[in-house]
Amino acid sequence: MSRAIPAPVPTADTPAAGTGNVPLIALCVTEITSWGVLYYAFPVLAPAITTDTGWSTPAITAAFSAALVVAALIGIPVGRLLDQRGPRALMTGGSVLATISLLVLAAAPNLAWFTLAWLLAGIAMSAVLYQPAFAALTRYYAPRHLAALTTLTLVAGLASTVFAPLTDALATHLSWRHTYLALAAVLAAITIPLHAIALRRPWPAHTTTAANNPSEAVAAVVRSRAFVLLAAALTLSGFAMYAVLTNLIGLLTTRGASPTTAAWALGLGGIGQVAGRLGYGLLVRHTSVRTRTVWILALSAATTGALAALPGPVALLIAVAVLAGTTRGIATLLQATAVTDRWGTTSYATLSGVLAAPITIAAAIAPWAGAALASTLGGYPALFTALTATAALSALLATGSTPAHHPLK
Secondary structure, rough: OOOOOOOOOOOOEEEEEEEHHHHHHHHHHHHHHHHHHHHHHHHHHHHHHHHHHHHHHHHHHHHHHHHHHHHHHHHHHHHHHEEEOOOHHHHHHHHHHHHHHHHHHHOOOHHHHHHHHHHHHHHHHHHHOOOHHHHHHHHHOOOOHHHHHHHHHHHHHHHHHHHHHHHHHHHHHHHHHHHHHHHHHHHHHHHHHHHHHHHHOOOOOOOEEEEEEEHHHHHHHHOOHHHHHHHHHHHHHHHHHHHHHHHHHHHHHHHOOHHHHHHHHHHHHHHHHHHHHOOHHHHHOOOOOOHHHHHHHHHHHHHHHHHHHHOHHHHHHHHHHHHHHHHHHHHHHHHHHHHHHHOOOOOOHHHHHHHHHHHHHHOOOOOOHHHHHHHHHHHHHHHHHHHHHHHHHHHHEEEEEEEEOOOOO
């Protein structure tokens, strides 16, 4: 049985009593900017980087993936620091470090410096992307944090919509180095002051007793069967989802779709993500934690299996791709609320950091691993069949991901 983590006692001075919408609005803006600059700009600029420097695409992509792995690993101590100190100094410092990393990236004389710059960016990512923002909103807005998390993921989902075209427009007139300098200026001007000013709120303190120490409770939860199965389920599901996402165009073109149509199908999946996030609140009201976790992961397996098995027509495959996007959208909120649904809000950042680490690493290696498996297995249909089995296993593991004791009830 998992130990319940003691919840903070609300007072008139705690953020939940009078936070207002300032932190939420600010984090919506900073998440769009941080994701747009640190994540979505790279795939737009990668061809120009390769052409200008002669560094291979696999080499620069490996540097970018290494940043995501670093972000996952550093996210564990970052979570503990968030629980103790709150998000203001951490996210402000992360924005400063992100700016510095982009300056180093733009000036990189060789691949080693380029890689070092991405490793610095990975440290910054751990302090400015979803995990710290989720932790801030969960503690500031509890027990009504689901609405805040949903709003954040809906708005931040526009990061690619905003920054992919912006980056492309800048790259039309500037070199990739000067484009990153411009993006660094945008990042600094928006995120540093917003994190420093908007997150200036009291941070709820832990309530501790001799009989129930939060550090001991966190350790007990992390070692529990429910947490281990939850982490395994979400990691396998995340790997399958991101491998499907990055290899979808390849699959559709082998099924007869033109590259343009396949690209549109990928983009329409984003609409599915938004729809899934919009409907998540309704899902929460009508299902238990275990039920919605298992069924969402099972639906991901079903859509992946349909993509593997259906030869066409292309319109049907696109419809399935949109439905797959819906499951990805819901999965983001499923992960964001997984800890609070099971173990409460206190020590959310610590537990969430531990939970997110293997999921983020899986997402980082999924594009490369998916492409490698497609080659090894003999094509995209075989890859998607293997990913179906992976997603189905995640749903099976999720059946045991709910602790016997639910501290929120």
